[in-house]
Amino acid sequence: MSANATLLSGTGLFKAYGKIDVLRGVDVTVGPDEAHVVIGPNGAGKTTLFKVLTGEVSTSRGRIEFQGEDVTRLPAHQRVHRGFGRTFQVARVFAKLTVRDNLQLACEARSRRRNPVAGLSAQSAGAIEDEITALLAEAGLQRQADAIAGTLAYGDRKRLELAMVLALQPALLFLDEPTAGMSSAERRSTVELLRAVRQRRRLAMLLTEHDMDVVFGLADRISVLHYGELIASGTPEQIRADPRVREVYLGDEDSHA
Ligand SMILES: Nc1ncnc2c1ncn2[C@@H]1O[C@H](COP(=O)(O)OP(=O)(O)O)[C@@H](O)[C@H]1O
Ligand SMILES: [Mg+2]
Numbered sequence: 001m002s003a004n005a006t007l008l009s010g011t012g013l014f015k016a017y018g019k020i021d022v023l024r025g026v027d028v029t030v031g032p033d034e035a036h037v038v039i040g041p042n043g044a045g046k047t048t049l050f051k052v053l054t055g056e057v058s059t060s061r062g063r064i065e066f067q068g069e070d071v072t073r074l075p076a077h078q079r080v081h082r083g084f085g086r087t088f089q090v091a092r093v094f095a096k097l098t099v100r101d102n103l104q105l106a107c108e109a110r111s112r113r114r115n116p117v118a119g120l121s122a123q124s125a126g127a128i129e130d131e132i133t134a135l136l137a138e139a140g141l142q143r144q145a146d147a148i149a150g151t152l153a154y155g156d157r158k159r160l161e162l163a164m165v166l167a168l169q170p171a172l173l174f175l176d177e178p179t180a181g182m183s184s185a186e187r188r189s190t191v192e193l194l195r196a197v198r199q200r201r202r203l204a205m206l207l208t209e210h211d212m213d214v215v216f217g218l219a220d221r222i223s224v225l226h227y228g229e230l231i232a233s234g235t236p237e238q239i240r241a242d243p244r245v246r247e248v249y250l251g252d253e254d255s256h257a
Helices: 046-054 076-082 099-114 125-138 154-167 184-200 212-218 236-241 243-250
Strands: 008-017 020-030 035-039 061-066 084-087 172-176 204-208 221-226 229-234
Touching: 008 046, 020 035, 020 046, 020 204, 020 229, 035 046, 035 212, 046 084, 046 172, 046 204, 076 084, 084 154, 099 125, 099 154, 125 154, 125 184, 154 184, 184 212, 212 236, 221 236, 221 243, 229 236, 229 243, 236 243
Parallel strands: 035 204, 035 221, 084 172, 172 204
Antiparallel strands: 008 020, 008 061, 221 229
16 A cells, blocks of 8 residues: 555554553554444444544554644644544534534634635635535535524434534544434435535545444445454455454344445
8 A cells, every 4th residue: 555545544552541451552544535434342442542543632652644744743623724524422513503603613714724814804705605505405404504503403413513524624534423323214314425425525534333234334444443452454345254353243143234
C-alpha cells in the first residue's frame, strides 16, 4: 500500500484507565473513500479507540497520522480543522434552536475556519442559505427545517447531527454507533442516507456499529476489536468466514447479510 493510499493510520495505540488496559496495541487504518466498520462486544474499547483517534483523549503510546502528517498530539478541535468529522453516541445539537439555525451555525463555523480574517464576508449570506437548503435536502430534513431541534424525533435528531458535521466538509467521518436506539425502519433509512452521502461526497468513514445489517450494508472493511485488541480485519466476506471472529463475536448465526 503506498503512503497516500492511507488517509488515517493509528499505530500501536494504547490506552489505560487506571489499571485497566482498554486499548492494547491497536493498529487501524482508513483509506480514502473507505467505509471501515469496527465491531466488537460492549466494552471492547470501540468508543475509546474513537476518542483516541479524534483526540478527545490522548493515547498513552502509539502514533496517529492523518493525510501523511503526525496528529498524535493535536487537540481534537485542530483535528477537526484538518478534516475530522465526528458524531456521538448521543447526538450533539443545539436543542433550543431550530434545525435551520443549527445548520447555519455549523456553516458559519466552517466559513470562519476557512477564512479566519475575512470572517463571514468570505461567504455571502446567500451562499450559506443555499448550502443550508442543500444540507436539509441531503439529510431529508426539509419538512423539519423550522422545528426546534430538541423536539425532533430521535432519528431526525441524528440526521441533524450528521448534517451539521457534513457542513464542516470533513474528509473523514467518525460515526460511533450511528443507529443506536433506532427502530429498524430508522436504521434502514440511516444506511441509505450514509450510502448516498458517500456517493455524493469524497468521504471516508470509520464507524462502530452493533447492528449486523448496518455493518454488512455499509462496510468496505470490517475490523473486530476484542478486549482492546484487533483480532481480525478484512472484507465483509473474510470477516464473516473468520473462525475466530465467529467464535468470539458473531456466534453461530449463519448469515448477517
Ligand atoms: N473514562 C473512563 N474511565 C474509566 N474506564 C473507562 C472510561 N471509558 C471507558 N472505560 C472502560 O473502558 C472499556 C471500554 O469502553 P468503551 O471504549 O466505551 O467500549 P465500547 O465502546 O466498545 O463499548 C470499558 O470497560 C469501560 O468501562
Ligand atoms: Mg461505545
